[in-house]
Amino acid sequence: MLAIEKISDLPSGFAETAVTIGKFDGIHLGHKKLLSNLVAAADEHMLASVVVTFDRHPDALFKPESAKLPLIGPGQKLVHLEESGVDAVLTLPFDHEFAALSARDFVQQILVDGLHARLVLVGEDFRFGAGGAGTPETLKVLGAEFGFVVRVIGSANIDGVKVSTTRIRELLDQGDVTKAAELLGRNHYSAGVIEHGLKIGRTIGFPTANMTRECEGYLPLDGVYAGWLYADGEKYPAAHSVGINETFQAVPRLVESHVIDRLDLDLYDKFVVLEFVAFIRPAAKFDGVEALVEEIHRDLDKCREILEI
Known part of the structure; x- marks a missing residue:
């Protein structure tokens, strides 16, 4: 698995991609569902599977006094992502400059110009762009404009309860x-x-x-x-x-x-x-x-x- 921190680190001639984006702050069953769908879709369409994630939770930047500790560290995250079978992980610095990118600029700079995405898979709660203004529907509209397909993957549920990092942290605290x-x-x-x-x-x-x-x-x-x-x-x-x-x-x-x-x-x-x-x-x-x-x-x-x- 290729692990990089800048798009410029992608090897020349890297394949067109199937991409998923998220914090992946626990690699729980919901994340695994998204990752397995990504790998399967990439194989089906002969694309490279790429995970775009971040070096910190947005709360660590905007609300550091109340930010929760992550369930897993960066080393653990890479281990689990590699186990999922993805081809590459791009870990972007979540700083003020990045956080200020509009939804459109994020799509054009990261997904289109950077990763040459042809397929993008996201969770139903996915938000992106400055202030979290972008939604899966926003992404679909931009995908139609820039030439990539968007698939929204539903959450994983156990006994009728949505699997989430927040719920897992609550259980660990108990x-x-x-x-x-x-x-x-x-x-x-x-x-x-x-x-x-x-x-x-x-x-x-x-x-x-x-x-x-x-x-x-x-x-x-x-x-x-x-x-x-x-x-x-x-x-x-x-x-x-x-x-x-x-x-x-x-x-x-x-x-x-x-x-x-x-x-x-x-x-x-x-x-x-x-x-x-x-x-x-x-x-x-x-x-x-x-x-x-x-x-x-x-x-x-x-x-x-x-x-x-």
């Missing part, structure tokens, strides 16, 4: 990683490098891998989760703890993971993936080490049962 996984079409996960921490866990018999605070992947509600840890091509059953360790010392919010029944792993400085499978309990402060150790044993028993190990 700790319901199991329901979130249904809307994502996969388990939610965080990915990053393991760094040295206070090493408190190993002093009580439960060493933990502390993920860097620069990790990608939205952290769910503070608490303990059953899940999996992936490192060096291996998959390990694990208990993940999200939050701050108030029993010993308040530290910045992070996720740390204990690989179940393994005391011999050295994960420092390794890139790992922490996958969330099920919520065990909310975060709590304990009256001393003994109470904490007892609770950890109960947590691990629940994890073993959920993960069937």
Whole structure:
């Protein structure tokens, strides 16, 4: 898959394209529906499939004080887009200059002159151009003028509820990683490098891998989760703890993971993936080490049962 940040980076002679456009801030089932339709249509019409996306959510530019953290980071986004089978991803900087483009200028500069689009697929809630003035109907009118066809792909629904990034974030904020996984079409996960921490866990018999605070992947509600840890091509059953360790010392919010029944792993400085499978309990402060150790044993028993190990 070709990943570029400027249209000028497209190779000379790049094929005419089938394009979809969006934030793709979760790569959930709705996004996957759009992407699968894109790849199929591109193959059918012998076009290159291209995703146009952005380096940040518009709220990060216009409402930074209230902008929500993304469900996935830029690295995760590219991984999932590549898995979808698209030929290229164009990640444009969403800055004030770009945001000021009219709907018509966006179409002419990006889709027509830049990507030589012949087919454009968008979701039913798609908005584009300055102030979000452009709609799918606007795009169809411009498509007729500039010579490309527009297809509007309906949303994905689970149990009558529209799949959306907002709904998934709400579920993660409630700790319901199991329901979130249904809307994502996969388990939610965080990915990053393991760094040295206070090493408190190993002093009580439960060493933990502390993920860097620069990790990608939205952290769910503070608490303990059953899940999996992936490192060096291996998959390990694990208990993940999200939050701050108030029993010993308040530290910045992070996720740390204990690989179940393994005391011999050295994960420092390794890139790992922490996958969330099920919520065990909310975060709590304990009256001393003994109470904490007892609770950890109960947590691990629940994890073993959920993960069937």
